[in-house]
Amino acid sequence: MPDVVYLGYMAAFCTTCSFVPQVLHILKTKDTRSISLGMYSIFVTGVFFWLVYGIIIKDAPIMVANVITLALSSTILIMKIRDIFRERKDQTATQSTTL
Amino acid sequence: MPDVVYLGYMAAFCTTCSFVPQVLHILKTKDTRSISLGMYSIFVTGVFFWLVYGIIIKDAPIMVANVITLALSSTILIMKIRDIFRERKDQTATQSTTL
Numbered sequence: 001m002p003d004v005v006y007l008g009y010m011a012a013f014c015t016t017c018s019f020v021p022q023v024l025h026i027l028k029t030k031d032t033r034s035i036s037l038g039m040y041s042i043f044v045t046g047v048f049f050w051l052v053y054g055i056i057i058k059d060a061p062i063m064v065a066n067v068i069t070l071a072l073s074s075t076i077l078i079m080k081i082r083d084i085f086r087e088r089k090d091q092t093a094t095q096s097t098t099l
Numbered sequence: 100m101p102d103v104v105y106l107g108y109m110a111a112f113c114t115t116c117s118f119v120p121q122v123l124h125i126l127k128t129k130d131t132r133s134i135s136l137g138m139y140s141i142f143v144t145g146v147f148f149w150l151v152y153g154i155i156i157k158d159a160p161i162m163v164a165n166v167i168t169l170a171l172s173s174t175i176l177i178m179k180i181r182d183i184f185r186e187r188k189d190q191t192a193t194q195s196t197t198l
Binding site: 004007008010011012013014015016017019021022036039040042043045046047049050052053056057059061062 | 110116135148152160
Protein backbone atom coordinates (compact mmCIF):
# COMPACT_ATOMS: atom_id res chain seq x y z
CA MET A 1 0.00 0.00 0.00
CA PRO A 2 1.60 3.34 -0.98
CA ASP A 3 2.36 5.84 1.81
CA VAL A 4 -0.20 8.34 0.52
CA VAL A 5 -3.01 5.83 1.20
CA TYR A 6 -1.99 5.74 4.90
CA LEU A 7 -2.30 9.54 4.92
CA GLY A 8 -5.78 9.20 3.40
CA TYR A 9 -6.78 6.69 6.10
CA MET A 10 -5.40 9.00 8.82
CA ALA A 11 -7.51 11.82 7.36
CA ALA A 12 -10.55 9.53 7.19
CA PHE A 13 -9.97 8.37 10.78
CA CYS A 14 -9.72 11.96 12.13
CA THR A 15 -12.76 13.44 10.34
CA THR A 16 -14.95 10.37 11.04
CA CYS A 17 -13.86 10.19 14.71
CA SER A 18 -14.67 13.85 15.32
CA PHE A 19 -18.19 13.21 13.95
CA VAL A 20 -18.92 10.12 16.13
CA PRO A 21 -19.47 11.78 19.59
CA GLN A 22 -22.22 14.04 18.17
CA VAL A 23 -23.90 11.03 16.57
CA LEU A 24 -23.67 8.96 19.78
CA HIS A 25 -25.10 11.90 21.76
CA ILE A 26 -28.14 12.08 19.46
CA LEU A 27 -28.60 8.29 19.42
CA LYS A 28 -28.41 8.24 23.25
CA THR A 29 -30.69 11.22 23.98
CA LYS A 30 -32.94 10.63 20.93
CA ASP A 31 -33.19 14.45 20.83
CA THR A 32 -33.04 15.72 17.26
CA ARG A 33 -34.40 19.26 17.97
CA SER A 34 -30.98 20.89 17.53
CA ILE A 35 -30.58 19.24 14.10
CA SER A 36 -31.48 21.32 11.05
CA LEU A 37 -33.37 19.18 8.51
CA GLY A 38 -32.24 21.31 5.55
CA MET A 39 -28.57 21.39 6.50
CA TYR A 40 -28.48 17.69 7.35
CA SER A 41 -30.19 16.75 4.07
CA ILE A 42 -27.53 18.71 2.14
CA PHE A 43 -24.76 17.10 4.22
CA VAL A 44 -26.05 13.53 3.68
CA THR A 45 -26.41 14.25 -0.09
CA GLY A 46 -22.82 15.56 -0.14
CA VAL A 47 -21.46 12.51 1.69
CA PHE A 48 -23.36 10.26 -0.76
CA PHE A 49 -21.77 12.16 -3.70
CA TRP A 50 -18.30 11.79 -2.09
CA LEU A 51 -18.92 8.04 -1.74
CA VAL A 52 -19.94 7.70 -5.43
CA TYR A 53 -16.94 9.90 -6.38
CA GLY A 54 -14.61 7.64 -4.34
CA ILE A 55 -16.04 4.52 -6.03
CA ILE A 56 -15.62 6.01 -9.54
CA ILE A 57 -12.02 7.20 -8.99
CA LYS A 58 -11.34 3.93 -7.05
CA ASP A 59 -10.02 5.74 -3.94
CA ALA A 60 -10.19 3.49 -0.85
CA PRO A 61 -9.80 6.17 1.92
CA ILE A 62 -12.62 8.28 0.38
CA MET A 63 -14.86 5.20 0.12
CA VAL A 64 -14.17 4.02 3.71
CA ALA A 65 -14.57 7.51 5.26
CA ASN A 66 -17.80 8.25 3.43
CA VAL A 67 -19.48 4.87 3.83
CA ILE A 68 -19.09 5.18 7.65
CA THR A 69 -20.15 8.85 7.70
CA LEU A 70 -23.11 8.09 5.40
CA ALA A 71 -24.31 5.28 7.69
CA LEU A 72 -24.08 7.51 10.78
CA SER A 73 -25.49 10.71 9.26
CA SER A 74 -28.38 9.03 7.41
CA THR A 75 -29.42 7.31 10.69
CA ILE A 76 -29.71 10.77 12.28
CA LEU A 77 -31.55 12.16 9.24
CA ILE A 78 -34.08 9.26 9.42
CA MET A 79 -34.55 9.93 13.17
CA LYS A 80 -35.12 13.62 12.44
CA ILE A 81 -37.72 12.90 9.73
CA ARG A 82 -39.46 10.36 12.01
CA ASP A 83 -39.62 12.99 14.81
CA ILE A 84 -41.16 15.56 12.43
CA PHE A 85 -43.89 13.06 11.42
CA ARG A 86 -44.51 12.15 15.09
CA GLU A 87 -44.87 15.83 16.05
CA ARG A 88 -47.36 16.41 13.21
CA LYS A 89 -49.33 13.31 14.27
CA ASP A 90 -49.41 14.53 17.90
CA GLN A 91 -50.55 17.99 16.77
CA THR A 92 -53.35 16.46 14.67
CA ALA A 93 -54.41 14.29 17.65
CA THR A 94 -54.45 17.36 19.96
CA GLN A 95 -56.50 19.33 17.44
CA SER A 96 -59.02 16.44 17.16
CA THR A 97 -59.54 16.26 20.93
CA THR A 98 -59.95 20.04 21.31
CA LEU A 99 -62.56 20.20 18.54
CA MET B 100 -13.11 18.47 -17.33
CA PRO B 101 -14.32 14.86 -16.98
CA ASP B 102 -17.86 14.30 -15.65
CA VAL B 103 -16.57 12.69 -12.44
CA VAL B 104 -14.88 15.97 -11.44
CA TYR B 105 -18.29 17.72 -11.56
CA LEU B 106 -19.58 15.04 -9.16
CA GLY B 107 -16.61 15.76 -6.88
CA TYR B 108 -17.37 19.49 -6.94
CA MET B 109 -21.05 18.80 -6.21
CA ALA B 110 -19.97 16.68 -3.22
CA ALA B 111 -17.56 19.44 -2.11
CA PHE B 112 -20.28 22.08 -2.49
CA CYS B 113 -22.81 20.11 -0.41
CA THR B 114 -20.53 19.13 2.50
CA THR B 115 -18.91 22.61 2.67
CA CYS B 116 -22.30 24.41 2.43
CA SER B 117 -23.79 22.36 5.26
CA PHE B 118 -20.82 23.37 7.45
CA VAL B 119 -21.05 27.14 6.74
CA PRO B 120 -24.20 28.07 8.82
CA GLN B 121 -22.65 26.64 12.00
CA VAL B 122 -19.43 28.57 11.34
CA LEU B 123 -21.32 31.82 10.64
CA HIS B 124 -23.36 31.31 13.83
CA ILE B 125 -20.18 31.01 15.92
CA LEU B 126 -18.50 33.95 14.14
CA LYS B 127 -21.65 36.07 14.74
CA THR B 128 -22.31 35.14 18.37
CA LYS B 129 -18.60 34.67 19.24
CA ASP B 130 -19.84 31.92 21.56
CA THR B 131 -17.51 28.90 21.44
CA ARG B 132 -18.79 27.23 24.66
CA SER B 133 -20.63 24.48 22.75
CA ILE B 134 -17.45 23.63 20.81
CA SER B 135 -15.35 20.71 22.09
CA LEU B 136 -11.63 21.58 21.90
CA GLY B 137 -10.57 17.93 21.60
CA MET B 138 -13.06 17.03 18.88
CA TYR B 139 -12.40 20.22 16.89
CA SER B 140 -8.63 19.70 17.08
CA ILE B 141 -9.06 16.19 15.66
CA PHE B 142 -11.41 17.49 12.95
CA VAL B 143 -9.03 20.31 11.88
CA THR B 144 -6.12 17.81 11.80
CA GLY B 145 -8.22 15.46 9.65
CA VAL B 146 -9.19 18.23 7.21
CA PHE B 147 -5.50 19.22 6.98
CA PHE B 148 -4.60 15.58 6.17
CA TRP B 149 -7.35 15.45 3.50
CA LEU B 150 -5.94 18.65 1.97
CA VAL B 151 -2.39 17.22 1.85
CA TYR B 152 -3.84 13.95 0.48
CA GLY B 153 -5.71 15.88 -2.23
CA ILE B 154 -2.51 17.77 -3.18
CA ILE B 155 -0.46 14.54 -3.38
CA ILE B 156 -3.00 12.62 -5.50
CA LYS B 157 -3.67 15.87 -7.48
CA ASP B 158 -7.45 15.77 -6.90
CA ALA B 159 -9.01 19.23 -7.41
CA PRO B 160 -12.40 18.66 -5.65
CA ILE B 161 -10.67 17.29 -2.53
CA MET B 162 -8.26 20.26 -2.52
CA VAL B 163 -11.02 22.89 -2.99
CA ALA B 164 -13.39 21.34 -0.40
CA ASN B 165 -10.70 20.97 2.24
CA VAL B 166 -8.97 24.33 1.76
CA ILE B 167 -12.32 26.09 2.41
CA THR B 168 -13.25 23.81 5.33
CA LEU B 169 -9.74 24.19 6.81
CA ALA B 170 -9.96 28.00 6.66
CA LEU B 171 -13.38 28.01 8.35
CA SER B 172 -12.70 25.33 10.96
CA SER B 173 -9.25 26.60 11.96
CA THR B 174 -10.75 30.09 12.51
CA ILE B 175 -13.19 28.55 15.01
CA LEU B 176 -10.42 26.50 16.64
CA ILE B 177 -8.31 29.67 17.10
CA MET B 178 -11.36 31.48 18.60
CA LYS B 179 -11.92 28.54 20.98
CA ILE B 180 -8.25 28.52 22.13
CA ARG B 181 -8.33 32.33 22.56
CA ASP B 182 -11.50 32.01 24.72
CA ILE B 183 -9.84 29.34 26.91
CA PHE B 184 -6.84 31.65 27.51
CA ARG B 185 -9.16 34.61 28.26
CA GLU B 186 -11.14 32.55 30.78
CA ARG B 187 -7.95 31.47 32.53
CA LYS B 188 -6.74 35.07 32.63
CA ASP B 189 -10.07 36.21 34.10
CA GLN B 190 -9.94 33.44 36.72
CA THR B 191 -6.41 34.45 37.73
CA ALA B 192 -7.51 38.10 37.95
CA THR B 193 -10.49 37.14 40.17
CA GLN B 194 -8.25 35.03 42.41
CA SER B 195 -5.79 37.95 42.78
CA THR B 196 -8.53 40.37 43.86
CA THR B 197 -10.06 37.92 46.38
CA LEU B 198 -6.67 37.20 48.00
